[in-house]
Amino acid sequence: MHEWSLATGVVKAAEEEARRRGAVKVLSVVVAAGFRTGVVPELLERAFEAARVGTLLEGAALRVEVEPLRLHCLSCGGETERETYRLVCPRCGGGEVEVRSGDDLVLKSLELEIPEG
């Protein structure tokens, strides 16, 4: 279950960021998962529920946003966005493409609770 490894990674990174900001609690977490990572939001969210136990994220909500694969085609210059694994330009069929996004797994934002003063 690599969702478990990913969920513990999310919790670890979020706790680090929260502590650095003096937070005592993480209320919510947003993760952006590129389509090509193959991450299944429901599975990651379920694994997160177990991974957050006993951490600053206990009770925190996780939202996973799937980002489409954004390609720049070196042949036709087209910029395309598709939910696909294919590294081929959907416009001209060219195979020489640059991945602009949709290939990463990113901790996008956190909502923190920080003591005043």
Added chain:
Amino acid sequence: MCETCGCGLPDEAKREAREGTDNGHDHDHGGPGVRREEVRLYRNLMESNERTARANREHLLEHRVLAVNLMSGPGAGKTALLETLVRVAGHRLRIGAIEGDLATDRDAVRLRALGIPVHAVTTGSTCHLDAAMVHEALHALPLGDLDLLFVENVGNLVCPGLYDLGCHLNGVLLSVTEGDDKVAKYPVAFRNAQFFCLTKTDLLPHVAFDVDRPRREARLLKGDLRLFACSAKEPQSVAPLLEYFQEARRLLL
């Protein structure tokens, strides 16, 4: 800082707040003495794995070792292919292996029987190898005595695709008994692959398997994928693969 309450809201949300857009940020600050803050990070969650992977690659390069990550479903014939590669390479190449499995060191035992250095990584319940596991395994191997290091990933065509191990080449294996429709069904493993190899081709007369279909589908996922087909039972069939690894090593060093 948020102009309404000084809650440390970042710029974009602050602008939205000024323009009256609902930004999902409420001003209930969780009771007295506590404030809520939304922070935007864009932190790469694979970063620590990627850092270790880069270190592995450099470390291997310093020892003039080319590392090859083999990915496939369980039973596609990774270990059998390695056995044949080791036999065919003979004394021309010094080969070592890292064997990843959930449980048992059966694959490691098979390869050790051929007299090569092997380190077994037993992952427990983890469905893939990651860069840190490979890093530890590297310390257990005599890198100075090796030209080629194979990393046999956990048998799984999904999860290993997400983890850079720090190998110089990543390959996907598919046996002809698994069915010719599997590439499009399990595309994740191909995301960082440089080569794709059909295995157990000696069984082709016995199965309905269109050899062009998986190759066509794999090329759609990655246009520059190198394609191979071999049978561990026919030593001459692995020669092109061995040649490819040797050439890659020459180019790298």
